[in-house]
């Protein structure tokens with residue numbers, strides 16, 4: 001039996017985005033595969049990118065790196081963005097994970113326990129992780145990569161991008177033997193002087209636009225489909241779903257679809273507080289969700305459409321791009337795809 005809701009992941013589209021990022025940045029792409037490749041499945045996505053030539057990967061947590069090492073084999077470099085957390089220094093070394101050192105105590109702990117290959121994060125203005133520029137340490141043994149992160153990479157007009165870039169150029173010059181990594185997805189499109197030695201994208205690999213809206217250069221990768229499990233007619237004046245979330249002003253036909261917030265279909269897709277309802281793609285058209293999204297089901301207006309039980313709706317995918325779907329739900333593509341729960345089977349195509 002097919003699952004009522006499925007997340008289909010197009011690995012050839014992932015590869016196209018990988019090549020696009022190489023082309024626009026003019027640099028090697030070091031994929032960010034944290035959070036299970038933004039929900040799409042790190043084993044499949046990182047494994048495919050490895051086959052396409054990627055040799056350096058970034059995860060957020062030590063546990064993600066430990067899980068990825070057997071998938072990638074011994075050769076690729078795996079950096080842990082959290083730094084020296086989540087595992088002992090010996091456990092990092094045993095799995096050949098490279099912590100991205102982000103504060104003096106970590107540097108001491110790493111070197112004091114024997115050191116080894118690692119990264120260094122310099123905070124050039126985001127105030128999140130990393131050494132402040134004025135506290136940047138002297139070069140040390142094992143330092144293989146120096147990096148910083150843009151606060152506004154998704155806003156190409158933001159003047160802070162240039163300030164961060166210039167600060168990173170100045171501070172990173174102190175580490176001539178380390179690889180220099182600066183640009184995330186948005187930054188990869190900012191031009192050659194933002195690219196440094198390698199770019200470090202996440203969301204654009206997975207089909208989100210570099211500026212948080214659809215972009216022709218990025219191919220959709222993730223498609224969330226849900227089956228219609230009941231079709232019913234609703235007379236004018238009746239209400240739909242919890243808390244009478246929607247009132248039919250005219251006779252309607254609705255499709256009850258097998259997906260809800262227990263699948264990561266956010267409750268905020270529904271109409272509320274004057275926000276219009278989210279749209280889904282069904283039978284060749286975009287149609288609104290009616291009333292509240294429930295845990296396991298939601299209702300879609302299919303009035304006048306030829307649909308039947310067993311047909312599918314597309315919450316996002318090639319016909320409803322994730323940036324648009326995210327805007328419908330009042331969020332961003334990152335949150336939309338990382339929220340899809342393990343209940344939803346991932347199906348890999350391409």
Ligand SMILES: *Cc1c(COP(=O)(O)O)cnc(C)c1O
Nearest residue numbers: 032149184185186200201202203
């Ligand atoms: C998540 C992350 C990235 C990737 O960001 P995208 O906007 O998804 O491209 C790159 N670098 C760091 C430090 C990150 O935390």
